[in-house]
Amino acid sequence: MPVISTPHAFNESRLYVDLRSIFGRSLYLKCEGFNFAGSIKLKAAIEMVETAERRGVLTPDSILVESSSGNLGVALSMIAASKGYRFLCVTDSRCNLSARLLMEALGSQVHIISDLDPTRGFLGARIDYVRALCDSDDRYVWLSQYTNPGNWRAHYRRTGPEIARQFPRLDVLFIGAGTTGTLMGCARYFREWHRPVRIVAVDSAGSVTFGGKPGRRMIPGLGMSIRPPLLDESYVDEVIRVEEAETIRACHRLARRGFLFGGSTGTVVSGAMDWLDRHRTPGLTAVAIAPDLGERYLDTIYQTAWLQDLYGDHILDFDEVTADSL
Known part of the structure; x- marks a missing residue:
């Protein structure tokens, strides 16, 4: 039985x-939602916080x-509370209510952007707000998950090796x-x-991560309204884009078998x-990676009125597919 003294010391992998x-179809889903932050x-x-600490960027006054669209904000809220930092999450109206309440329960402030940038969407507006804050007060420290190499280095050091230990004959890996x-x-x-392992990236339809025309995206987590600065497409063998209706159906199919996962997981699956x-x-x-669980989506993808308002009355009219029916 593990005994811990800080919340981030526990992360079932x-x-x-x-x-x-x-x-x-045989697919092993790596569940990343079993920690006190609830997500990958x-x-x-x-990784980003402790790197900033080692470099002296973070001080007691920082x-x-x-x-963040939600999950990173919750993770940083938890770490900030544990380490004694103040934290401000800048999000937008698509952020799940439960994620905002979690951040506030952990002592963080949440600022919601309501007006999107005409060309860069909500993300562009959020980034502009963060930059203005940092310019106005040098106590603000922006980790910048979009450009910080600690973002990918955490998974090079941990997630990749974790999968390799369990599946030494891995052929294909699906990653949102x-x-x-x-x-x-x-x-x-x-x-x-x-x-060799085939790396298949799974993106949301309407995202411009891998090019294409931007479109409406209502489920937070995957997809970007600007090209991610961390992306190097030479490492990606294939890209699959998933419509939000298919994300919702996958989530509900899993839930009908007792597995409540989040929107990002539905997209990847x-x-x-x-x-x-x-x-x-x-x-x-x-193998596919499931970034989070489904409790934070109870008022969105698992809420009938929300689904019908956005996607129509027949969004959940689909035929169940099981191994026995194939």
Whole structure:
């Protein structure tokens, strides 16, 4: 039994769910939501904070500030509370209410941007606000998850090796693309591994991460309205874009089997299953990363009125697919 004295000292990394019985395809889902921050963002948060501490950037008078759609904000709130820092999260109206309440419960301030930048969306407006704060007061320290190498380094050091230990014969890895920290860290790790691994990035339709025209995105987590500065496409073998309707259906299919996951996970699972349906290779070992659990989405993707208002009355009209039906 682990005994800890700081909340970020616990992060269960060995739990996988085999999705064959639910979707009819063998896919091992790495569950990253079992820590006190509730998501994979804890890894990047602690790496960036402790690097800033070692370099003397953070002092007792510092005020941490970060732009986040939710999960990184919660992780930084937890770490700031544990270490005695003040923290301000700059988010927007798409951030789940539960994530905002969690941050405030941990003692953080939350500023909500309501007006989006005409060309760079909510993210551009959030970044502009953070930069203005930093220019106005040198106590503000912006870790900048979008450009900070600690974001991808956390997954090069931890997430990639964790997967490699469990699956020494891994063939394909599906990773959601947001800031691309998880994607770049794992891709760099497996590029240096003893056997080739196909890296498949899963993005939200309407995101401009890998180019294309921006579109409406209502589910926070994956996707970007600007090209991520951390992204190096030479490490990515393939990109799959998933419509939000398919994200929602994947989440509800998992929930009907007792697994309540977040929107990012629904996107990754939907994209992975589409890829596996098109590549029916016998004996393939496939892993996907589930960034978070579903409790923070109860008032959005698991709330019928919210779904119907945004996606229509028939959003959940789909045929269940199981191993027995194939």
